[in-house]
Amino acid sequence: MTKKYAKKFIAGAVCPKCQATDTLIVDQGVTPMRRECVNCGFQQAQGEALQSSQESIVHWVKPGEKSS
Numbered sequence: 001m002t003k004k005y006a007k008k009f010i011a012g013a014v015c016p017k018c019q020a021t022d023t024l025i026v027d028q029g030v031t032p033m034r035r036e037c038v039n040c041g042f043q044q045a046q047g048e049a050l051q052s053s054q055e056s057i058v059h060w061v062k063p064g065e066k067s068s
Contacts, residue, residue: 010035017042026060033060 006028013024018040027034032046046060 007036015040015042016044028063 007025008028009022010024010026011022013035014021015023015037018037020037020039023037023039024035025038027036034043034045036043
């Protein structure tokens with residue numbers, strides 16, 4: 001049996017490329033996890049998010065983990 005990973009929307013998130021709100025999804029089925037904009041196709045891996053400007057940093061929360 002294989003695990004099935006869902007892409008989940010990030011509520012209230014703004015795409016750093018097209019500035020659209022509520023269009024970013026997190027894909028947990030790949031390593032490293034990545035976020036993607038369904039509006040413009042922007043993609044960013046988890047490690048790349050940490051290297052970006054302070055404006056676009058996303059806190060990655062794993063399933064079952066409480067956000068701070």
